[in-house]
Amino acid sequence: MITIQEKYKKQAVPALKEKFGYKNDLAAPKIVKVVVNSGFGRLISGKTGDDLKKTQEAILNDLSLITGQRPVLTKAKQSIAGFKLREGSVVGAMVTLRGKKMYDFLQRLIGVGFPRSRDFRGIDPKAVDKSGNLTVAFKEHIVFPEIMPEQIKMIFGFEVTIATSSKTREEGMELLRLIGFPIKK
Numbered sequence: 001m002i003t004i005q006e007k008y009k010k011q012a013v014p015a016l017k018e019k020f021g022y023k024n025d026l027a028a029p030k031i032v033k034v035v036v037n038s039g040f041g042r043l044i045s046g047k048t049g050d051d052l053k054k055t056q057e058a059i060l061n062d063l064s065l066i067t068g069q070r071p072v073l074t075k076a077k078q079s080i081a082g083f084k085l086r087e088g089s090v091v092g093a094m095v096t097l098r099g100k101k102m103y104d105f106l107q108r109l110i111g112v113g114f115p116r117s118r119d120f121r122g123i124d125p126k127a128v129d130k131s132g133n134l135t136v137a138f139k140e141h142i143v144f145p146e147i148m149p150e151q152i153k154m155i156f157g158f159e160v161t162i163a164t165s166s167k168t169r170e171e172g173m174e175l176l177r178l179i180g181f182p183i184k185k
Contacts, residue, residue: 004110004179005103012178020171029132029166029175034102036067037074037094038141038158059156060093065146066158067095067105108144109160110180116143122184125173132172134162134181 002010008030016028038059056073063071071093079087097105114120117138128134137159141147166172177183 003103004106008179012175015178016171016174019174029164029171031102031106031175031179032098032163032165034097034105035094035161035163036063036071036097036105036158037092037161038063038071038156039092040090040156041092055154056090056093058153062141062147062152062156063093063095063158066141066144067097068101069095069097071095106162106179110182112145113138113143114182122182125183128169128173128176128183130169132164132166132169132175134164134172134176136160136162 013025013028016022017025020028022028040056040059060071060073072095073090074092074094076087076089076091114123118140123134123136127136137157139157140155141158142152142155162176164172164175166175173183
């Protein structure tokens, strides 16, 4: 089985050089990092003390199983009374992946995550921003095989952002397509 890293070097770089006229392999865009984040939101609203800690710990454990790296807790930057939110309270968790862990996660995302997600018909091209970065949301974290559905207490959603070094949206779309992302035409 060919890995994403090999596919990038052997297929994507030559195709990108030909299409966009790069003179050097290093000028071709590449994936810089992958950020996985999840907001706790409704899962922790109204909970206090032990329930809050258990819920946060369960989400952190599941995210670390999915990504292979321990998540960092994110805190609210300002208080918002309408959302019953205080400055400094924990509102989510995020993981930034680079290097080997990033490529391993992308391999599982393309090979297992997308095919197992419910009603998946391909990634909408609007999910790629003007800098060529892709952001995809998952409603359920149980699409990954590391999570045992019968052992979880709650289902939460998360968002995956793939940051590329491309300068334009077209370069980013072409890079992601060549690597194997199922982007709709």
